[in-house]
Amino acid sequence: MSFGTLRARHGECRYAHHPNGSDAATTMCGIAGFLRATSVNEPGDPGILRAMAAAIRHRGPDDEDVWHAGGAGFAHRRLAVIDPAPHGRQPMLRGDGRWAITFNGEIYNYKELRRELEGEGERFQTQSDTEVLLAALIRWGVQALNRLNGMYAFAFWDSRDKRLLLARDRIGKKPLYYAKVGDTLVFGSEIKAVLAWPDLERRPNLEAIHHYLALQYVPSPFTAFEGVERLPPGSFVEISPGEAPIAKRYWNLSAPVETNPAAKFDVAALAEEARELLETSVRRRMVADVPVGAFLSGGVDSSAVTAMMAIQSSRPVKTFSIGFDHADYDERKYARMVAERYGTDHYEEVVDADASEILPDLVWHYGEPFADSSALPTFHVSRLARQHVTVALSGDGGDEFFLGYQRYGACANMAWIDHVPGFAREAAKWTANAIPAALAGRRYIRGARRLLQYVSSTGLQRYEPMMMYFQQDDRLAAYGELLQPYAAVSSLNILQPYFQASSDMAVGAAWADIHTYLPDDLLVKVDVASMAFGLECRAPFLDVELMEWASRVPAAAKMPGGVLKGLLKKAVEPLLPAEIINRPKLGFGAPIEPWLKRDLFELAEGVLTDSRTENRKLFRPGYAATLLREHRDGIRLNHTRIWAMLILEFWFRTWIDPPLSPTAAPSKQNQQLSKLSC
Template sequence: MCGIAGKLVDGLGARVEPGLVHRMTAALEHRGPDAQGVWTDGGIGLGSRRLAVIDLSDRAAQPMANEDGAIRLVFNGEIYNFRELRVELEARGHRFRSDSDTETIIHLYEDEGAGCVRRLDGMFAFALWDARTRSLLLARDRLGQKPLFYWHDGHSLVFGSEPKALLQDDTVPAEPDLEAIHHYLTYGYVPSPWSAFRNMRKLAPAHYLVARAGQVEITRYWSLSYGSKREESEATLIEELDHLLGQAVERRLMADVPVGALLSGGLDSSAVVALMRRATNGPIRTFSIGFDEPAYDERRFARSVATEFGTEHHELTVRPDAATLLPQLVYHYNEPFADSSALPAWCLSEMASRQVTVALSGDGGDESFLGYDRYAASILAAKLDRVPRPLRRLAARGAGWLVSGSARSTTTRLRRFVSALATDPVRRYGRWLSVTLDEQKQELYTRDFARQSRGMGGAGDQGDNSSLRLLEQRWAESDATSDVEKLAHTDIVMYLPDDLLVKMDIASMAHSLEVRSPLLDHHVVEFAARLPVSMKLRGRTS
């Protein structure tokens, strides 16, 4: 796991100063405290901060080159099938100088070019310079577990794991992107491909970018399909899922450093710990956080799981004085981020990092296996769509009389559910997830901000609501035939990579902790997408 950064400048006599790349990588030191590497050659510069996890020797140092130096790579993440790929590449005549997964990418690229990303099973973001074609390849994993930002003006391309690295370059403006702010006020996070900074973009999950001669071409290399539903018996499918999850956990235990688990006590993280115990007889360290408020404290479930599987369990109570950490979170999260669980995630990562370098988590299970309440709500709302629209509008207006309580209260959830009944499924989903509703934005936005942000105008003028159009676009990208699976797909391509995975990546890497998520193994995600809805959700039980 690392932090990566670099710059490409086109034109004769172009030069990237080594000092710039050093400053960019220094801004990412928290992501990789073990080593720094910088390489420049004319108009190209690559930098890396290394968190050593596999092959701790200097042979795995980055930037890494092939035998003749024509290909250079900086890489953040883990490739879980690199050993199988290595055997295949050695059979083709490739020779390896390290035991790292980084070198596997280089040799695979030599044979297969940019399309090699389709062969990689893992979480990754990397930059590869090919001197033979004078091209720079940027790539990001299928589900967006590892971040990658870039800025391009037609002459220069600057990239890095976090915006703070790019902003070390004076040519990258530290100016807000107003459309991104509009999206943030809608969702509580900045969705891909936007960033909070003008003209700085996130490379979207499952995409790669090739920069050559001042031009940039972006290609999607993977998409999730909900078609061709599996028809085998439930027992057969359960057995297959058990095999896939077991394999995913085993692969994520691969490391040359201590490995533990983040255990919330919920079904997903508990299943991961159970599979870890099945895979190893060695000690397992688990980490949980809790609160003094009983309604939010689930440590009793985590303790039960830890006892059942004989783990070395560690706990931390997060109290109100944790708010003093907020300035650190503001610095590390780089852009506006409204997920309140970022603070507990920070505290959990800090605790775990004192004892392990790698931790497995249960992230990703709810999106694939329909675990959120909104999925059951979507099915119920679809049934209520049979009620005449005027009656649904009347019910929606009446929802305003319901008194809101806490975010988890029954009245708050009921009010949000009923208020969206008169809309179509996309708008309904948007209203359920919006942290700032349209009518609130009408009071907040000036007409000038609404115009510049492509958000809605004031005084009831809906204007050009780019947040709604983004949601409609993501919804339409799915080949699912049911609203509930379209909703889940939208979560997988928006909410998961731009909120949940950002939260965990930033919180963990701020403490030099690598978090791996077996439930985000793309084989597991693809399997879940092909299961009938009836096998994933029955009533309110997922």
């Protein structure tokens, strides 16, 4: 193992305008474009398209091109990861320009699809998955989406039928945003590209902000901007000029299997299946003509991916880890165990509170408020990885599909509450409500009150404290004039349809996470952080075959003996040190709690108690000061709420208040953003 440590401070196919194109298999990139209500392009359209592309230049630093005709326009930024020569340039055209596509992502089964299409008479000029996707859409239409295995977002235009198709992969690994501005539909890989449209007015979406405060992220299809939507995973929009966009599902994950209490499972056989599926998925994602590495946290998921990469690679795998200056958050010793076992070229970066200096960059790149504190280490590990590789594999999805989160265990352990008699539930509810507000914030009393609330609540209500960071009591105490209308609106309503898919509370919680937390938090976090540095991130656990298989495995088999992620641990046990298999799970979040008591207290106080912040009327006067004092003095742990409010205010000052261009690079904005705390 080589080791480095850093300390952080901070028919015929052609290409638009490219007659000499040849072959390229895969490009990761950023896309943008529009569809006008008329078939006439405006003289300024090329400039607008280039401005939209400039806003997401970081997603594809290798190349840029635009195309426009018949009232439609596409922009494309390219990051080449297979055959980096200028072969796979987009937008790509076919049929004398009748069809056009701009595509972000990769299709893992494109060779199989190509053979099938060739059997139906198609002929190809390149080896690219883009050309295969274009041919598939021409021949099979929307039904082609059901045949794809990959991560992707794309726009496909048929100039004769005047139909635009926007689509996103099944689980939401690649993003796509859109807005109707007058009679024009505008879309892009990031909100910044959409905001570059000159007539789009930036207005905060207060309902989305309400959900953000509860969840720490903005759930689909909402965004933080009025009139801008995120296309949900597994969905498409098919639209003609002037029509209103309506998202439709093309794929739904198989419903979770209910556990038969009398059923017995061959855990060893299931573990072998899981290992084989994961190995195949890892192999698919190691294909590239540029250096490939892995994010290695030291947890089971990333360690398993690293081990399988090392076994299948003829060269040492490059691995990347983040550590913290607080031991309770630092997993580097576990990452080193795996790195040493497999002889990886291992790189580390230690993050301390000074890493908060990148907050202006984070706020700019995410484009909307995003309070998951693990965005900080993800941003740092992406920057570190990009110094050495162009592609990195991650362990995302393992916890959701194999029941790895502590909250799933808590759900299973609370099943007894369903058998509590009604009179006892009422007594618990009365006692919880009788606790004086002055005492309810104290740590131990708050815990006792929460237990009483658990006993008196339904399954979904019991889940609220595990996932909601601004609960109803918090909202009533916090919300000012503008947010007050939403104080009684529970964000649990977003989770409810998925949560009720199973009578097993743990399964329902995982099902809700797969459809909300995973695509709208975790995958957004990784996509934005990695693409900020032109790094492609691939997630083997989110292969469609593996996801479908895992959804058919009952919870009792995934947690044999009540062991969280027991099936997956059994599957990868031969590959990993026992310390990795048996260690308790530690989240990837930053040590925001101690930082906000000391290192970041002055910053948070300066921003959140500033008159500029309080004049927004989002929160009650003095509420932020109370939170800060309670947290600093150890009266109540308020760090998640403080952090969410801090990020929200930074977002307002970055995207709503000033006339900053979304095309400006973060480095050019930092002089203004450094004044955020003023």
